[in-house]
Amino acid sequence: MLFRNLLLGSRTKVLAKSASPVNVYKQLTKRTICSTNVKSLRFDLNQKSMLMKTSPFTKTIPRSFSLSSKFSNPTTIAANATATTTPVVSEESLKTAKSVAYWLIGTSGLVFGIVILGGLTRLTESGLSITEWKPVAGTLPPLNQKQWEEEFEKYKESPEFKQLNSHINLDEFKFIFFMEWVHRLWGRAIGAVFILPAAYFAVSGKTSRHVNKRLLGLTGLLALQGFLGWWMVKSGLDQEQLTERNSKPTVSQYRLTTHLGAAFFLYMGMLWTGFEILRERKWIKDPAEALKLFKKLDNGSMGPLRKISLGLLFVSFVTAMSGGMVAGLDAGWIYNTWPKMGEQWLPPSRELMDDNFARREDKKDLWWRNLLENPTTVQLVHRTFAYTSFAAVLAAHMYCIKLKHIIPKNANTTMHALMGVVTFQVGLGIFTLLWLVPIPLASLHQGGALALVTTSLIFAVQLRKPRMPIRNLINSLYIQKLQPSSKILNEAAKFSNKAL
Numbered sequence: 404m405l406f407r408n409l410l411l412g413s414r415t416k417v418l419a420k421s422a423s424p425v426n427v428y429k430q431l432t433k434r435t436i437c438s439t440n441v442k443s444l445r446f447d448l449n450q451k452s453m454l455m456k457t458s459p460f461t462k463t464i465p466r467s468f469s470l471s472s473k474f475s476n477p478t479t480i481a482a483n484a485t486a487t488t489t490p491v492v493s494e495e496s497l498k499t500a501k502s503v504a505y506w507l508i509g510t511s512g513l514v515f516g517i518v519i520l521g522g523l524t525r526l527t528e529s530g531l532s533i534t535e536w537k538p539v540a541g542t543l544p545p546l547n548q549k550q551w552e553e554e555f556e557k558y559k560e561s562p563e564f565k566q567l568n569s570h571i572n573l574d575e576f577k578f579i580f581f582m583e584w585v586h587r588l589w590g591r592a593i594g595a596v597f598i599l600p601a602a603y604f605a606v607s608g609k610t611s612r613h614v615n616k617r618l619l620g621l622t623g624l625l626a627l628q629g630f631l632g633w634w635m636v637k638s639g640l641d642q643e644q645l646t647e648r649n650s651k652p653t654v655s656q657y658r659l660t661t662h663l664g665a666a667f668f669l670y671m672g673m674l675w676t677g678f679e680i681l682r683e684r685k686w687i688k689d690p691a692e693a694l695k696l697f698k699k700l701d702n703g704s705m706g707p708l709r710k711i712s713l714g715l716l717f718v719s720f721v722t723a724m725s726g727g728m729v730a731g732l733d734a735g736w737i738y739n740t741w742p743k744m745g746e747q748w749l750p751p752s753r754e755l756m757d758d759n760f761a762r763r764e765d766k767k768d769l770w771w772r773n774l775l776e777n778p779t780t781v782q783l784v785h786r787t788f789a790y791t792s793f794a795a796v797l798a799a800h801m802y803c804i805k806l807k808h809i810i811p812k813n814a815n816t817t818m819h820a821l822m823g824v825v826t827f828q829v830g831l832g833i834f835t836l837l838w839l840v841p842i843p844l845a846s847l848h849q850g851g852a853l854a855l856v857t858t859s860l861i862f863a864v865q866l867r868k869p870r871m872p873i874r875n876l877i878n879s880l881y882i883q884k885l886q887p888s889s890k891i892l893n894e895a896a897k898f899s900n901k902a903l
């Protein structure tokens with residue numbers, strides 16, 4: 404049990420003689436834990452009880468305790484009501500400037516752009532044209548004829564030139580170099596556009612601690628992304644690795660997908676944080692509306708839908724990653740038929756689990772190598788994930804239609820959009836395959852994957868319950884608005900004293 408608590412957090416049922424949420428909560432936070440560790444509280448005023456869910460690593464949590472009788476005293480109730488007019492955590496420490504949200508969403512747009520450009524670099528087979536990684540010096544392209552010729556000489560040493568491109572001249576080289584150079588420059592620009600303002604916002608106190616932690620994580624991810632880019636390119640330049648993979652000069656599909664996945668994570672992290680800031684600011688501005696929304700989000704039927712929303716985000720992400728594997732293996736160039744794969748619904752099992760892909764004598768790696776390295780199987784896996792994504796969104800859409808009176812209106816609208824995006828994306832995938840991966844369509848299909856992940860992410864954000872400190876803040880702001888002067892509370896206290 405202790406292990407479970409540490410890992411998952413715990414649930415504690417608190418019984419109160421007084422059914423006031425204010426009292427129960429105050430008593431709880433005073434006696435046991437810091438309010439920021441509380442993930443959710445659910446009050447049952449009839450049963451005079453409260454269910455508390457805490458985050459992992461919360462220290463002492465009594466399984467159940469009764470509140471002292473003094474809390475059933477009306478004077479104390481009034482006094483406690485006064486106490487809650489002061490926010491549990493100050494508004495300023497929770498608030499993040501709107502400009503931070505817009506900057507994050509804008510920067511995520513730049514990440515969207517670089518993913519598309521990266522795809523175009525791959526589709527035009529330009530990605531292996533720059534054979535070195537110079538994070539600072541590489542900012543400038545060759546500036547004169549001599550430098551261009553030097554750069555071309557270096558490229559002539561690469562396996563790609565020797566085996567595939569020995570016919571190209573300097574002008575053709577300039578085009579592929581330019582594609583890769585713009586991609587790298589864009590990456591550097593994102594670094595600058597992210598890190599400098601992040602430091603400024605943090606130092607000037609425009610961000611909350613919560614957002615600062617996110618910004619730190621995103622900075623780490625950004626640095627990792629630059630490294631992953633070079634790690635990927637190296638796999639296509641190094642003849643030893645190519646021989647080991649028995650591959651023509653292209654990057655490893657594993658590394659391509661890792662690089663793509665990290666970009667998706669960076670994009671999702673920026674968007675999620677940006678939307679969360681905007682959402683919380685909106686609540687702070689209008690606590691009454693916020694409380695109405697919280698009531699909807701606290702509805703029991705929303706629990707499963709919240710899990711479904713995260714499931715949809717996960718399945719969209721995994722489908723996109725399986726698409727990365729298709730792209731990395733050029734598996735879109737085979738089985739260009741739909742809905743069947745060739746003449747059959749499924750390729751022959753001999754081809755799907757081809758012995759030639761196993762590298763171990765005992766063939767123990769037959770399954771996973773075919774699933775990740777055999778273009779036929781990898782395409783089938785991508786088709787399967789795509790159908791799963793479509794079916795999952797369709798089912799969730801129908802579920803939302805059923806619950807449409809309970810679900811927040813904006814989440815409902817997003818679900819309709821999600822249904823549209825997934826249908827469009829599946830259509831794009833099919834035509835990309837049928838028409839032998841034309842560059843504009845393949846690029847649009849990649850953009851479609853990002854659009855699908857974006858819509859799933861917005862849906863998940865819209866269904867999220869507020870963080871506990873924000874909930875506390877909104878509650879107290881609401882009470883402050885209702886009772887602008889403490890006079891009313893003093894009157895209430897006097898009245899209660901008389902009643903005793």
Ligand code: HEM
Nearest residue numbers: 522722723726727730735789792829832833836845849852
């Ligand atoms: C929810 C649906 C889908 C998602 C999220 C998705 C996502 C992706 C992604 C992210 C890529 C990699 C693009 C790149 O890195 O350049 C990709 C590639 C590909 N997908 Fe899909 N896809 C979906 C459905 C489909 C379907 C239904 C088909 C065909 C039946 C399909 C066929 C392809 C092909 C052929 C490629 C390789 C294109 C290339 O080489 O650039 N996709 N997909």
